[in-house]
Amino acid sequence: MGKMDLSFQPRLMSAPEAAAYLATSQTVLRSLPIPRKVQGARRVYDRLDLDAYAASLAYEGEVDEVQAWDKRISG
Template sequence: MPAVPMFTPRLMKAHAAAHYLGVSPSKLRTLDLPCKRDGGNVLYDRLDLDAYADALPYEGQAQDGRDTVCDSIFGVKG
């Protein structure tokens, strides 16, 4: 049984980075995230993955953070 690290590594291979974000490796390749190379390894920085996830809008929130049309119709304030 492989050892499971007790911490999240700073740099991750594509499969681990995809798992970290909750997407497939093929989806990860389409996200245009910055990556680093170490020899033949393509590595993703956890800080870049966190920044990508933090920039995603919450469900029902417009991309720019403003209220959506539905919010204004139902009187919801963001």
């Protein structure tokens, strides 16, 4: 049985699929704090965990603004 052309994003993804989903490399993906699930002998990424990680990232400028605010209030 060959690979099917899916019209939806699968819930569980291999490292290459998860890396592509997050638009990053497999090396970077493996260094991120994203848990993997066990599916038989395979280690897979859950799309919901990938989405949660992406949602937790700061928007451009937010990190700088938070750091600047921390400096102002800490004196």
